[in-house]
Amino acid sequence: MELSERKLKILQAIISDYIRTAEPVGSRTLSKKEGLDYSPATIRNEMADLEEMGYLTHPHTSAGRVPSDKAYRLYVNELMDKPELTQNEKAIIANRLRDTTVDFEKTIEHAASILSEITNLTSFAMTPKKTEDVIKYINLLSVDEETVVLMIVSESGKVSNKAVKMSVPYTEESLELLSKTMTYNYKGKTVSQALTNNIIANFETDVVAMSGMAEDVMPNFMKTLEDMLNVNLYMEGLSNIFDIPEYSDISKAKSFIEMLTQKDEITKKLIERDDGITVTIGDENEDSNLQDCSLITASYSVDGKLVGKIGVIGPTRMKYSKITSIIEYLTENLTDTFKLESGETADESSEDADENGPENQGEEINE
Amino acid sequence: MELSERKLKILQAIISDYIRTAEPVGSRTLSKKEGLDYSPATIRNEMADLEEMGYLTHPHTSAGRVPSDKAYRLYVNELMDKPELTQNEKAIIANRLRDTTVDFEKTIEHAASILSEITNLTSFAMTPKKTEDVIKYINLLSVDEETVVLMIVSESGKVSNKAVKMSVPYTEESLELLSKTMTYNYKGKTVSQALTNNIIANFETDVVAMSGMAEDVMPNFMKTLEDMLNVNLYMEGLSNIFDIPEYSDISKAKSFIEMLTQKDEITKKLIERDDGITVTIGDENEDSNLQDCSLITASYSVDGKLVGKIGVIGPTRMKYSKITSIIEYLTENLTDTFKLESGETADESSEDADENGPENQGEEINE
C-alpha cells in the first residue's frame, strides 16, 4: 500500500498531537483539525490502514492511536520541518555558553547543563577522545630533591602533568637532557602512537647514561599518556527522565537510572555513534533499557580534529524538530568556541557575558 | 517517665526488627523473640508508653509500631553495638581500595563506588577542600612563541597548570625571572591567602620591567588558584535510593534525585558537617527532601591536613552499626593511603593488588 498525501497528513497530525499531549489520538480530535476536513469515520479508515502498515499502534481497542517507532523515523527523516531558532533563542544559548569562566572541561559540563535546562530532558556531554592529539612538548621540572614534575603539552593546548618521585639523584642538566630526548623522540606522535610504540624498551637502549632516571619517569609518562586518553562524561537533568510516563514504574526507573549512571558503558556507546547529528528512536537502540527512549546526539570538534559528543535522551515522544535545532546550534557554537580560542585560554568574555542583560539568563525556550 | 530496662529491650528489638524487615513490628512478633518472654498484652502496654514518650509511631491504629527518629537517635548513641569488621571484610575493602591504578581523584571516586556497593546505598565522596594547601613552587615554561604554561605545585603534591597565550614577546630569561619572582612572593602562602592578597595589584608595582607579561599571566594565575580550590564530588549508586520505600512515589523520587544531583548544594552541606563520623537522622536534616533519610559521613585526610568527606545516604531504617563500621574502616584506609604515598605517586601497588586472590573482589558484606 502506498502512503497517500492524505495518509501522510493524518500521520503527521497524530505524531505532533501525541508529542504535545502524550495522549493517544482519536479520530474525532483529528477531524476537527485544520486541513483535515473529513469525518471521523473516514479518518478511522485511514488510521486502520496506517496501523496495518506499521505506523500506528493501539494501546487497546477503545483507545486512540499512538505513533510507532517507524512513524517517528518517517517523521524525522521526511515529515518534520526543522525550524531555524529565533534570534532570541540563539542569544540565550550563546550567552549562557559564553558565561563560563573556567576551563575546557567546565565548558563542556556547562554545555550539557544548558542543553538539559532548555530541553527539559536528560543531557550528556563527552569530552573529546584524544587519541589523535599530537604531542608537542615534554618537560621535566625539578620540585625538590626527590620530586620532579613531568609535563606533556599537546598540539591542542592540553597540558597534562604528574609528580614523579625519583629514586635516584638527578641534576638540573640531566633532567633537561632527558626532557629534550623525550621531546625529540615523541614530538609529533599522537598519544596513541606513543603508547603503542613500547616506549620504555626503546628508551633503555637509547640513553643508557640515565637509565635510572628513565626508569622512574617512563612508567609515569605512560600513565600520563593513558590519562590523556580518558574521556569524561557529564550528565545533567537526570531527574527529567521521570517525566517519561514509561518510567513511572519504579523498577523500570531504577534499572534505567542504573544504566545511565554506568558512565563507561554510555561513553563507549557515544563514541561508537556517528559524528554529526544522529537520531535513534526507540527500538533502534540496542540496549533494552533504551527501547522506550530516543537519543539525539551531535558532535563538536576541538581544534578541527578531536571530536566530542553531546546529546539528549528522552521519550520517543520528544520534540525532535526543536531539539535537533537546539543541539545543532549548540554544537556549532561549541566548535566555534574551541576553534577561536585554540586551547585553554577561553575566558576573556567572562566580564561582558551579560551584555544582553541578565534578564535573558533565566528564560526558557519553549515549543 | 523513665526508660526501664525492659522498655529499652523492647525498643531495641523493634528497631532492629524494623531495620531488617521494613515492616511495622507487632506485639505478637516481639513476644516470640528471645529474651522477651512476656505476653503480647504486656508488650502492648510497654509499647503504648514508648509511643507516648515519642520513641514509636503508629502508621495507623491496626498496624505495628515503627521507630521514630528519636528512637534511632537513642539507638545510635547508646543502644547499638558497633561491631568490629571481620578480617575478611576488611580485606575486601582494603583490596578493592588498593586496586586503583590511577590518580588521587580516581581513588576517591573508587572509594565512593566501593562504599556504595558494599552498603547497597547511595554514596558520595568529596575531594579535600584545598584552601589550606601551601604553594611550593611556581613555574612558567615556554611552549611556542606565544604560548607559555603556568604551573603551580603545592606542598600536598598537587600540580595545577594552565596554558597562557602571551600578548607580548618574551624571552626565556624574562620567563624565568617572572617565575622566580612569583615563587618568591607566594611560596609558603596557602592558596586562599594568595587569593585574598590582591595579587595583581601587588605585582604591577613590584616589577615594572615585565608588567606586560605579568598582565597576561596574573589573571591566569588567579584562575588557576581558584581552580585549585574547587572541590569535586563523586556520587555512586544513585539508583539504590529506589529501595527506600518512601521513594516508591515517583514525584518524591524525582525531587529527591533532583536534590542529589545538585552537586554544589551537596558539597556545601558536606563541608559544613563536622569532621569525624557524623550521623544525622531523618528530621535532624534541615533539607525537607532528606527528612526520610539518614546521612552518615566521615572525613579522611590527605597529608595530615586537607580534609575530604565520604559518606552514604539511605533510609532512616539503615544498618547504622554495620555501616558506621564500614565507613570508619574505609576512611582510616584512605587516610593511610594518602599519608604513605605523599602525593600523586600512589600506584606501585597496582601489580600485586590481587594478592589475596581475585575471588574476593565480587563479594559482598552482609548483615
Added chain:
DNA sequence: AGTTAGCACTCCACGGTGGCGAGTGCTAAC
C-alpha cells in the same frame, strides 16, 4: 468509489463494597 452517519461493541478508569487479616486498646481475671 469514496465518504459519511449510525450503532453495537470493547475496554479502561474510577468509585463503591465487603471480606480478610493484622494488630491494637481495654477490661477483667489471675
Added chain:
DNA sequence: GTTAGCACTCGCCACCGTGGAGTGCTAACT
C-alpha cells in the same frame, strides 16, 4: 504486675458496575 479475651479499627484486595472514549462495521449517501 501480668495476661487472656474480645471488640474494634484500618489497610489491603478483589470484585463489581457504571460511564466515557473510541473503535470497527455496515449501510446509506453523493
